[in-house]
Amino acid sequence: MSLTFHKYQGTGNDFVIIDDRAAQFDHTDQSRIAALCHRRFGIGADGLMLLRNREGYDFEMVYFNADGAPSSMCGNGGRCLVAFAKHLGVIETNAHFLAVDGPHEARVEADGTVRLKMIDVAAPQRADIGEEDVFLHTGSPHHIHFLDPEESPSLAEFNVFAAGHDIRYDQAYDPAGTNVNFVQVPADPAQPWPVRTYERGVEDETYSCGTGVTAVALAASQRGAASPVRLSTPGGELEVSFETQANGSFTNVWLSGPALRVFGGEIA
Ligand SMILES: N[C@@H](CCC[C@H](N)C(=O)O)C(=O)O
Numbered sequence: 001m002s003l004t005f006h007k008y009q010g011t012g013n014d015f016v017i018i019d020d021r022a023a024q025f026d027h028t029d030q031s032r033i034a035a036l037c038h039r040r041f042g043i044g045a046d047g048l049m050l051l052r053n054r055e056g057y058d059f060e061m062v063y064f065n066a067d068g069a070p071s072s073m074c075g076n077g078g079r080c081l082v083a084f085a086k087h088l089g090v091i092e093t094n095a096h097f098l099a100v101d102g103p104h105e106a107r108v109e110a111d112g113t114v115r116l117k118m119i120d121v122a123a124p125q126r127a128d129i130g131e132e133d134v135f136l137h138t139g140s141p142h143h144i145h146f147l148d149p150e151e152s153p154s155l156a157e158f159n160v161f162a163a164g165h166d167i168r169y170d171q172a173y174d175p176a177g178t179n180v181n182f183v184q185v186p187a188d189p190a191q192p193w194p195v196r197t198y199e200r201g202v203e204d205e206t207y208s209c210g211t212g213v214t215a216v217a218l219a220a221s222q223r224g225a226a227s228p229v230r231l232s233t234p235g236g237e238l239e240v241s242f243e244t245q246a247n248g249s250f251t252n253v254w255l256s257g258p259a260l261r262v263f264g265g266e267i268a
Pocket residue numbers: 013046065071072073074075076077140141179199200201202208209210211212
């Protein structure tokens with residue numbers, strides 16, 4: 001049976017999206033999902049999402065990493081799925097949907113920016129590995145390494161694949177692993193914070209990671225950044241706004257940025 005797909009990207013984090021309101025897609029076939037995401041033999045994507053019907057919600061988001069395995073929350077994916085729901089006419093401007101980490105609200109602004117409300121986040125923990133490093137769970141697990149301003153090489157030249165791979169597979173994160181973000185601290189914390197991310201399940205650097213920049217923005221608030229924090233990724237700029245509670249946790253966390261349809265097609 002042929003498959004109709006849509007390709008979306010949010011700051012270069014790209015996804016195959018399938019309208020699965022009829023619940024016909026075999027979500028247990030991980031090798032097929034990996035093949036669809038393959039950049040040489042398939043459509044090519046960092047992940048695949050299904051838009052499904054869900055009682056009490058506008059829709060349900062079902063997310064798989066490029067390796068074909070179901071995973072935790074994807075912030076850029078969620079924003080792209082909201083744009084897709086609008087494209088389908090499932091929503092107009094506001095969305096209330098269910099994802100693996102619980103219910104989410106979202107809004108599509110007049111300029112196409114998609115704002116997604118993330119889960120409340122516990123205070124940053126010092127990471128088991130790395131003196132200056134922190135760990136946060138923003139729907140997905142994120143290790144954050146702030147590069148020393150004097151550190152060489154700078155973020156642009158940093159070997160994100162090698163360092164990210166080492167931390168992702170470090171025993172401290174066994175068995176689930178973690179995503180890993182590297183951050184250049186800007187001279188002025190009101191300027192965008194440059195971030196590069198190694199993503200678990202893609203097993204490579206991606207152009208951007210929504211739950212990753214959310215984690216970085218919250219961690220950056222302990223280093224002088226005030227809400228809303230702007231973050232620059234290799235794929236473009238995102239913004240994160242939030243409120244900090246007395247116990248150090250974060251509420252009312254919103255991730256905002258572009259989410260665009262690239263093309264669609266049929267696969268045999
Ligand atoms: N790109 C996503 C994160 C996707 C999930 C991640 N790879 C994991 O397995 O934890 C985002 O935009 O948040």
